[in-house]
Amino acid sequence: MEEKIWLSSPHMGGTEQKYVQEAFDSNWVAPLGPNVTGFENDLVHFLGNNVQVAALSSGTAALHLGLILLGVKAGDEVICQSMTFSASANPIVYLGATPIFVDSELDTWNICPIALEEAIQDRIAKGKKPKAIIPVHLYGMPAKMDEILAIANRYEIPVLEDSAEALGSSYKGQKCGTFGTMAALSFNGNKIITTSGGGALVTKSSALKDKTIFLATQARDAAPHYQHSEIGYNYRLSNIAAGIGRGQMEVLEHHVALRRKWNQRYQDFFKAISSVIVFKEPTADFISNHWLTAILLNSFEEREALRLKFESQNIETRPLWKPMHLQPVFASYPYYGRSVAADLFEKGLCLPSGSNLSDNQWKRIILVLEDFFKKQKENA
Numbered sequence: 001m002e003e004k005i006w007l008s009s010p011h012m013g014g015t016e017q018k019y020v021q022e023a024f025d026s027n028w029v030a031p032l033g034p035n036v037t038g039f040e041n042d043l044v045h046f047l048g049n050n051v052q053v054a055a056l057s058s059g060t061a062a063l064h065l066g067l068i069l070l071g072v073k074a075g076d077e078v079i080c081q082s083m084t085f086s087a088s089a090n091p092i093v094y095l096g097a098t099p100i101f102v103d104s105e106l107d108t109w110n111i112c113p114i115a116l117e118e119a120i121q122d123r124i125a126k127g128k129k130p131k132a133i134i135p136v137h138l139y140g141m142p143a144k145m146d147e148i149l150a151i152a153n154r155y156e157i158p159v160l161e162d163s164a165e166a167l168g169s170s171y172k173g174q175k176c177g178t179f180g181t182m183a184a185l186s187f188n189g190n191k192i193i194t195t196s197g198g199g200a201l202v203t204k205s206s207a208l209k210d211k212t213i214f215l216a217t218q219a220r221d222a223a224p225h226y227q228h229s230e231i232g233y234n235y236r237l238s239n240i241a242a243g244i245g246r247g248q249m250e251v252l253e254h255h256v257a258l259r260r261k262w263n264q265r266y267q268d269f270f271k272a273i274s275s276v277i278v279f280k281e282p283t284a285d286f287i288s289n290h291w292l293t294a295i296l297l298n299s300f301e302e303r304e305a306l307r308l309k310f311e312s313q314n315i316e317t318r319p320l321w322k323p324m325h326l327q328p329v330f331a332s333y334p335y336y337g338r339s340v341a342a343d344l345f346e347k348g349l350c351l352p353s354g355s356n357l358s359d360n361q362w363k364r365i366i367l368v369l370e371d372f373f374k375k376q377k378e379n380a
């Protein structure tokens with residue numbers, strides 16, 4: 001069996017160990033230290049727009065603290081894009097709040113502005129105004145932030161942007177992760193950059209950043225003894241992990257360029273196969289980091305056949321995220337929209353997209369695709 005080709009695997013730039021070594025040399029082996037501060041500064045510099053960044057132990061922790069800072073409490077309702085990874089929705093339930101799931105639209109596969117407004121109006125009519133909206137930039141594709149923010153502003157509901165997959169993406173020249181009242185980033189092992197595990201909450205004020213760090217470090221009041229007036233969390237990023245992050249920030253733009261290159265090559269390949277749609281930017285307003293390249297096939301059966309063919313060659317592919325309103329654990333919560341997300345899930349497949357794919361691995365991928373689509377190509 002040939003070596004495994006992963007969908008997306010960690011890709012070190014080379015300087016990560018230097019920062020980790022510095023942490024050891026200075027004995028900053030703790031959830032604070034110069035790498036944490038340095039990594040936060042790198043992210044602030046990259047994102048621009050006067051944001052403030054608090055480095056945390058995961059993207060999920062960032063979403064959890066974001067909801068707390070927005071005042072979400074037990075019994076509240078929070079609107080969440082249905083087509084996403086479960087970590088977008090889980091923190092709503094941690095707080096005893098109710099997720100209200102909303103369908104996607106076809107241009108970006110992200111939250112549909114029309115269904116979003118329907119959901120808000122109906123929840124208000126039923127007696128509860130949602131406390132927050134969580135749009136997601138799926139696979140790095142920016143959501144339609146102009147329309148989403150216009151609706152959010154009209155109903156005065158804050159936006160918590162799930163930018164876990166979209167570091168390096170932008171919409172109308174503005175970086176993803178800087179649109180919402182707050183935004184969550186993730187540095188898990190398979191994301192565009194990794195700290196092995198980690199995340200960050202992006203805010204617009206130093207007061208909110210300070211409050212995030214206060215909650216993330218057990219909510220300790222200013223006193224010589226340990227005194228607490230609020231419930232705290234142990235959510236800060238370690239100085240070791242942040243060292244990896246500092247090295248990764250040096251190669252972020254390069255890695256985005258590589259993922260975009262693979263996306264372009266997939267687009268070139270599928271030009272001759274009219275039955276397959278490669279997920280790409282709908283207009284020049286959108287720039288995706290193309291964290292993962294996804295395609296839409298004709299049917300569930302064809303998608304499964306291609307997935308199994310890749311699997312037989314030891315190549316990992318993955319169906320799109322199964323929408324949250326179709327997940328057993330979330331099935332009882334309200335859902336607004338039609339069947340866009342469900343249809344995408346049926347027919348969609350994510351293809352290997354790592355910035356560290358080798359030319360030889362690329363050849364193996366193309367061989368599988370050529371073989372699978374041979375007949376269609378001959379008929380074209």
Ligand SMILES: *Cc1c(COP(=O)(O)O)cnc(C)c1O
Nearest residue numbers: 058059060085087088164186188
């Ligand atoms: C990865 C991911 C998260 C969670 O981030 P972790 O760092 O793994 O906790 C949240 N939302 C989306 C859309 C993700 O892809």
